[in-house]
Amino acid sequence: SSELTQDPAVSAALGQTVRITCQGDSLRTYYVSWYQQKPGQAPVLVIYGENNRPSGIPDRFSGSRSGNTASLTITGAQSEDEADYYCHSRDSSTKLYVFGPGTTVTVL
């Protein structure tokens, strides 16, 4: 399957842990990258590869993978982490790229 699936929305209290998941057969083979997008702004890469953070991304963001599921974890969520989060990886059959549908994170 070429699809990546994500929960539409996740919420957590300020300072708590938020976990966003991305599922797809291709994730057994390929790494996922994660993007944060705030309203009216371009996406920003927050995690890529095994569990790599670009310069400037806080260390409360981390990534992991198990089987066909990749996860983005925000440990100690802040109000500024409210955003849409998208996973991105390859399709296992075409080897081309695909995005997940996105997860809206609300920090209460």
Next chain:
Amino acid sequence: QVQLVQSGAEVKKPGSSVRVSCKTSGDTFSSYTISWVRQAPGQGLEWMGGITPFFDTTNYPQKFQGRITFTTDESTNTAYMDLSGLRPEDTAVYYCARGADAFHLWGQGTVVTVSS
């Protein structure tokens, strides 16, 4: 500081074509893949394909077959995305981004509106 700077907003008629440009400043141009991503109003991100100038290779999903063309001008460090046969559902913000497996840098986005 490396930046990707895109061309301005476009309003197009159905059936016409649009060209969006993406200029890289502050870094080597040909070493990286330039990918294109779009986002329809209120919708998620959609990967449209990419071009790697160094290898002169392009790829894109089947849904854009025959309608999309990616080119580069290394003399100006600029990548171009041409989309033809525009339909109202092509109305979206179009982004260029540097990278393939991960998009480390994004342009600011170009709004393309398709309306009669």
